[in-house]
Amino acid sequence: MRKLLPLLVGSLALVAGSAQAKPADHEAELARAIAGRVAGEPVDCIDLHRVRGSHIIPGTAIVYDAGSVIYVNRPRGGAESMDNWDIMVNRLYSSQLCSIDTVQLLDQGSRMYSGTVFLGEFVPYRRVQTGSAH
Numbered sequence: 001m002r003k004l005l006p007l008l009v010g011s012l013a014l015v016a017g018s019a020q021a022k023p024a025d026h027e028a029e030l031a032r033a034i035a036g037r038v039a040g041e042p043v044d045c046i047d048l049h050r051v052r053g054s055h056i057i058p059g060t061a062i063v064y065d066a067g068s069v070i071y072v073n074r075p076r077g078g079a080e081s082m083d084n085w086d087i088m089v090n091r092l093y094s095s096q097l098c099s100i101d102t103v104q105l106l107d108q109g110s111r112m113y114s115g116t117v118f119l120g121e122f123v124p125y126r127r128v129q130t131g132s133a134h
Contacts, residue, residue: 026060033063034070037125045098046071046122058083062103064122071122073099081105081115088117097122 050066057063059080064071075082082105089104090097099122105115 026057030057030061030063030072033057034072034125037070037127040124040126042121042123043071044100044121045096048092048095048097051097054088056082056084056086056088062088062117062119064097068126070125072125073122074120075103075117076120078105078115078117082117085109086114087111 046064046066050069051064051071052067053065055063059082060074061079062073062075062082064073076099085108086105087108089106090101091104092101097119099119101119103117103119104113105117106112107114
């Protein structure tokens with residue numbers, strides 16, 4: 001029993017350490033998504049006709065791919081309910097998605113409501129232009 005106790009305590013410490021590391025992992029995932037790009041001035045709306053795809057970075061942000069520009073939205077509220085298994089449902093009244101809009105989340109497996117996200121500003125990230133100074 002004396003040998004088992006330190007092993008159990010060590011295992012619990014590992015589990016607790018990995019639970020605390022999760023937000024950092026999602027920040028690292030976001031950093032990889034915007035690598036080689038520079039942030040521009042935040043905008044309130046994006047034109048959805050230009051968006052080719054989007055994906056959730058769990059608990060952190062929604063990334064919208066508009067070709068040469070990637071928009072990152074860090075929600076004002078509800079981000080903690082976002083995960084990889086969510087489907088985003090937007091109810092739009094124009095061709096733009098704006099910071100005053102909400103996104104409903106549905107669980108991919110059950111198709112049941114899993115949360116609401118209150119969008120924030122959209123930060124555009126553009127590739128760094130490298131050129132020679134000839």
